[in-house]
Amino acid sequence: MEGFFSVFTVELLNSGIRLATPILLAALGGAICNQAGVLNLALESKMLLGAFVGILAAFYLGNSYGGLLVAMVAGGLLGLLFAFLYHKYKVDLVILAIAFNLIIVELTVFVMRAMFGNVGSWSDPSIVRIPDIEIPIIKDIPLLGPILSGYNLIVYFSWLVVIVMFIYLYRMRGGRHLRAVGENLSAAETVGINAILLQTLALVASGALAALGGAFLSIGHLKLFTRNMSNGRGWIAIAAAMFGVNHPIGVFLASLFFGFADAFSVRIQNVTDLPPNLVKLLPNLATLLVLIIIAMRSKIAISMARRRFRSQLHAEGTAAATEK
Amino acid sequence: MKSKQLRKLLDAILVPVLAILSGLVVMGILIVILKKPLFESYAILFSKGFGCEEFGNCIFITALERATPLILTGLSAVVAFRSGMFSIGQEGQYLLGAAIAAYLGYAIHLPPILHPLVLMLAAMLVGAGYGWIPGILKVKLGVNELLATIMLNSIAALIIEYLVQFPMRGDRSTTAHSPVIDESAQLMSFLPGSKWGVGFVIAVLAVIVVYIYLWRTKAGYEQRMAGQSKRFALFGGIRSDSAAIRAMIISGALAGLAGAIEVMGVHRRIMTGFSVGLGFDGLTSAILGQTHPIGVFIVAILFSGLKLGAQLGLQLKLGIPRELGGTIIGFIILFVAAGRLYQDNISRVRDWLDRRSIRSVKGESR
Numbered sequence: 001m002e003g004f005f006s007v008f009t010v011e012l013l014n015s016g017i018r019l020a021t022p023i024l025l026a027a028l029g030g031a032i033c034n035q036a037g038v039l040n041l042a043l044e045s046k047m048l049l050g051a052f053v054g055i056l057a058a059f060y061l062g063n064s065y066g067g068l069l070v071a072m073v074a075g076g077l078l079g080l081l082f083a084f085l086y087h088k089y090k091v092d093l094v095i096l097a098i099a100f101n102l103i104i105v106e107l108t109v110f111v112m113r114a115m116f117g118n119v120g121s122w123s124d125p126s127i128v129r130i131p132d133i134e135i136p137i138i139k140d141i142p143l144l145g146p147i148l149s150g151y152n153l154i155v156y157f158s159w160l161v162v163i164v165m166f167i168y169l170y171r172m173r174g175g176r177h178l179r180a181v182g183e184n185l186s187a188a189e190t191v192g193i194n195a196i197l198l199q200t201l202a203l204v205a206s207g208a209l210a211a212l213g214g215a216f217l218s219i220g221h222l223k224l225f226t227r228n229m230s231n232g233r234g235w236i237a238i239a240a241a242m243f244g245v246n247h248p249i250g251v252f253l254a255s256l257f258f259g260f261a262d263a264f265s266v267r268i269q270n271v272t273d274l275p276p277n278l279v280k281l282l283p284n285l286a287t288l289l290v291l292i293i294i295a296m297r298s299k300i301a302i303s304m305a306r307r308r309f310r311s312q313l314h315a316e317g318t319a320a321a322t323e324k
Numbered sequence: 325m326k327s328k329q330l331r332k333l334l335d336a337i338l339v340p341v342l343a344i345l346s347g348l349v350v351m352g353i354l355i356v357i358l359k360k361p362l363f364e365s366y367a368i369l370f371s372k373g374f375g376c377e378e379f380g381n382c383i384f385i386t387a388l389e390r391a392t393p394l395i396l397t398g399l400s401a402v403v404a405f406r407s408g409m410f411s412i413g414q415e416g417q418y419l420l421g422a423a424i425a426a427y428l429g430y431a432i433h434l435p436p437i438l439h440p441l442v443l444m445l446a447a448m449l450v451g452a453g454y455g456w457i458p459g460i461l462k463v464k465l466g467v468n469e470l471l472a473t474i475m476l477n478s479i480a481a482l483i484i485e486y487l488v489q490f491p492m493r494g495d496r497s498t499t500a501h502s503p504v505i506d507e508s509a510q511l512m513s514f515l516p517g518s519k520w521g522v523g524f525v526i527a528v529l530a531v532i533v534v535y536i537y538l539w540r541t542k543a544g545y546e547q548r549m550a551g552q553s554k555r556f557a558l559f560g561g562i563r564s565d566s567a568a569i570r571a572m573i574i575s576g577a578l579a580g581l582a583g584a585i586e587v588m589g590v591h592r593r594i595m596t597g598f599s600v601g602l603g604f605d606g607l608t609s610a611i612l613g614q615t616h617p618i619g620v621f622i623v624a625i626l627f628s629g630l631k632l633g634a635q636l637g638l639q640l641k642l643g644i645p646r647e648l649g650g651t652i653i654g655f656i657i658l659f660v661a662a663g664r665l666y667q668d669n670i671s672r673v674r675d676w677l678d679r680r681s682i683r684s685v686k687g688e689s690r
Contacts, residue, residue, distance in 0.1 A: 041470070085662060094410060094470070095611060095661040102608065103654030106647040113645035114358055235474045242468075277486035281479055288475045295465040 020259020075211020451580015
């Protein structure tokens, strides 16, 4: 039992928050697309593109922060291409996502091998990992300090995005329009909202965020690129967006849950002698479980709404009868 | 009547053919960027993927061998799609089917013909069970089948890694693998030195069976109607839910069969890295093959040839990374999805042709 509790430490919280960051960034991107009514299943490919372009740009620019920016631009451009194909040629979004996922997985390795020879993963000693930042006053708070301080810029930026997205979606005009488009596209267009523009913006923002999440993996967390580095995190992010009902705060909590599941499985591998392959199942099992919870939640919501509707009908019926 | 049928067939293959041509153009662009010889690359790709250097040593035979599991996973995707289930769980079902076949291949001992049959049956059962999970979750609870099958795929891949490293590990060699299956369980191959054999015949039979099921039986009709329009099917008295679950079970069984054949006919065991994305390739061949069994059959052979040509030809002879093959396949899917791009222009040309023919008919009558 002692061995079991030794798993829970501050380091576990720290690594949980770190591992949640790429999922959070991509999930926020997925959430804004869902709010705008465009299904973005290509988060995985945008993450992987960000991871690859980010480390490449960091190498050529000699600056890792520059690498992050270039990765975001690349992800945004991929989002723009997505929006163009969707709006102009009415391409099926699911098939489009599958095509892009395949292209990016293969193309990144293709380019890596074409540039650096026949290698399975690539890194260069000149690349600098994004440094961790200790926040002056917060780091001295007992208990909370070590949990809140000591991450790199991307982690803090992802928290900022949560707040900004919340204000944009629920406190600003543009965000209300965006949600209206997702709620009912033709109604929003009738009142003069430019739905295509808003959906395009959502796809571009989502691409940039997911790519930043990918760059976190290649230059923020590790310092290398390997084949299929995102390793399904983009798909987990889609589940996280759904789990957090596409609300920035909800998505934040959902991503933390998946980050902790990930950190927990890493930690268990270190402290116990359970077979690592079985422990690695944890995040996937957690995601499957969450998908089932999401489905049951919406099923209950529908049946509640139906019951409310029925009782309303009943109440109106009796009211009409008494008036007579 | 005949010309109408011909026109329908042309319509069905026009977009895939144009998409493949566009994909080859993209490949040319990438090769030019790499500063490699363009025309030589095409020649090598096709000669190494589909060619025959000498009689009895055909690379095309290898392409057929590689196409065998692809045909079956492609059919698996077709059956699922045609019921309206967007399942991409072929990979997981394929892996678990392979695992049970590899285990029963050395754990039990049976006479030659019976042994493969038992293995295939077991793999189909396991695959069907693994397909049933997302099916029932979708129908009873409304769990998104795409996400559920992706998670089930990763779970199956990790289970395989666990099995070959611990309980099923054959010996203490550097790469973990299970013991070789009994001779009685191995599938015969047609030519010495090749692994193209009975498995391919089974795949061809599966193409025919799936075609008959989907277009010639009541259950298949119900399933296709449920896939096209749930509401229409409901009004017609079709229980689309049970049709969807049935489809997922059949789909899983086909993918499991693919795993068993790959073990019995090619590898004779399972090892780390057994999963190479075959399930995903099956999915793409279903999309490109217009979710039709015969389309899948053609596309699966084409894909295997392209990948083989990229691996044996472009990588070994010209030093072009073999990932080019996969990249091109991805672009081809993209072009199929953007089929409107072609169709708009095709219909414009067709309108113009029709107008001309009408004008000429009018001229004659006058």
